[in-house]
Amino acid sequence: MEPIGSIGEGKNVLVRSIGEAAAQVRGRRLQLRLSQDQLAQRAGVSRKWVYEFEAGKPHAELGHLVRVLDALDLQLDVSPRSASSESAQGAVDLDTILERHRDG
Amino acid sequence: MEPIGSIGEGKNVLVRSIGEAAAQVRGRRLQLRLSQDQLAQRAGVSRKWVYEFEAGKPHAELGHLVRVLDALDLQLDVSPRSASSESAQGAVDLDTILERHRDG
DNA sequence: CATGATTGACACCGAACGGTGTCACCAGCA
DNA sequence: TGCTGGTGACACCGTTCGGTGTCAATCATG
Secondary structure: OOOOOOHHHOOOEEEOOHHHHHHHHHHHHHHOOOOHHHHHHHHOOOHHHHHHHHOOOOOOEHHHHHHHHHHOOEEEEEEEOOOOOOOOOHHHHHHHHHHHHHHO | OOOOOOOOOOOOEEEOOHHHHHHHHHHHHHHOOOOHHHHHHHHOOOHHHHHHHHOOOOOOEHHHHHHHHHHOOEEEEEEEOOOOOOOOHHHHHHHHHHHHHHHO
């Protein structure tokens, strides 16, 4: 519901694209006053990775991101997009969603 | 097997490791009664990727995951570790980090 | 039984990632 | 002024990811 904003407030931030995740990483890193190098060492990745990820490189290894987020005291969540009407036969509802998706 | 709570409940699911994300993907896919092939086409990735990711391959491209989650009507969130959990542990750790690097 | 769909699995291979190292640029400070 | 730390940006290179193609096993269905 909330738009993208600074993370330190205790809110979840939706990651629609890599760029947004990158922004989150960078923001948090600066917030923590960590250098790219420090973050990289903390997360066990190379500074190049941090630099390139923050720069918005579209391809990045998920495992690295998880570790970096961990080093930043952030976490990754997976959540349903249209969560709500989910009953015993959730498949039906989801099927509808899918159909809609299909027709575009 | 179903180690992780299925997602269809409308709750966010923390992704601590790739395996958990994989489980989420697989669970949701089955929930939607999509074949690996269908999901792959929907997400614009290869069936191999879906298969391998679900199989728990540790390395995966973030962009692909995002697209696959999208195709599954799931989303990815980044949230502070101490967001939902009330544990002061994270805060303390963060404080320590901050202090160390501010004065350092 | 025969047919089709689904899935796990493998080989092949080009492309890209990611690490290491290195450079220049810039801000801050003694 | 010179020095240091942080950063963006390269080259080089081994690794391996991801797509295509293919195969057999499994299961449901006609």
